[in-house]
Amino acid sequence: MEQFSKNEAIELAIQIEREGKEFFDAVAKAASEEEVRNVFRWLAAEETRHMQVFESMREETERLALSGPYDWEEVGRYLRAMVQERVFPGVEEASKVARGMKDLGRVFRFALQIEKDNILYFHELRDFVAEQDRGVLNRLIEEEKSHIRRLVELRNRMM
Numbered sequence: 001m002e003q004f005s006k007n008e009a010i011e012l013a014i015q016i017e018r019e020g021k022e023f024f025d026a027v028a029k030a031a032s033e034e035e036v037r038n039v040f041r042w043l044a045a046e047e048t049r050h051m052q053v054f055e056s057m058r059e060e061t062e063r064l065a066l067s068g069p070y071d072w073e074e075v076g077r078y079l080r081a082m083v084q085e086r087v088f089p090g091v092e093e094a095s096k097v098a099r100g101m102k103d104l105g106r107v108f109r110f111a112l113q114i115e116k117d118n119i120l121y122f123h124e125l126r127d128f129v130a131e132q133d134r135g136v137l138n139r140l141i142e143e144e145k146s147h148i149r150r151l152v153e154l155r156n157r158m159m
Contacts, residue, residue: 008076009125010058012083014051016121020114021047027107036104039154043111043147050118050140057136067130075128082121108155112148119144 024044031037119141126137 006129007058009079009128010054012079013054013121013125014058015083016118017047017051017054020044020118021051023110023114027111033158035154036158039150040111043151046143046147050143053136053140057133068128070128079121079124079128082117082124105155105159108151108159111151115144115147115151119148 021044024040024047028037028040028044031040122137122141122144126134126141129137
């Protein structure tokens with residue numbers, strides 16, 4: 001098996017953010033309520049911004065240094081599995097749910113799951129990176145937590 005690399009860790013993070021953005025865009029397009037559209041547009045923009053953070057890390061060869069006495073092959077299998085086996089459905093199914101918008105509760109569950117999956121991946125990745133890179137991941141985790149709070153507030157107002 002190929003050795004896990006910091007670039008792959010970053011690519012997996014970008015993939016997670018891209019899937020979230022696609023779902024949030026689909027919900028925003030399908031929503032009939034302006035408040036729902038605005039929140040999901042904002043979430044899509046946040047995912048885009050997070051992708052840009054990781055893309056800039058990818059471009060800086062010294063960024064996201066992996067550290068610790070780890071079996072990097074095992075770490076790679078673990079992080080890949082996290083991304084591959086997410087609770088969040090594939091983008092195609094998520095888009096169908098978003099377009100339907102008949103079950104707003106289901107849409108909010110998917111959106112919240114995206115944010116939770118992001119937090120889990122970033123939290124796990126944080127454990128494997130050098131101290132100097134943990135601050136970036138901590139900031140992204142806090143942003144994802146704020147997304148959860150905003151989604152729950154909106155859901156509670158609407159349902």
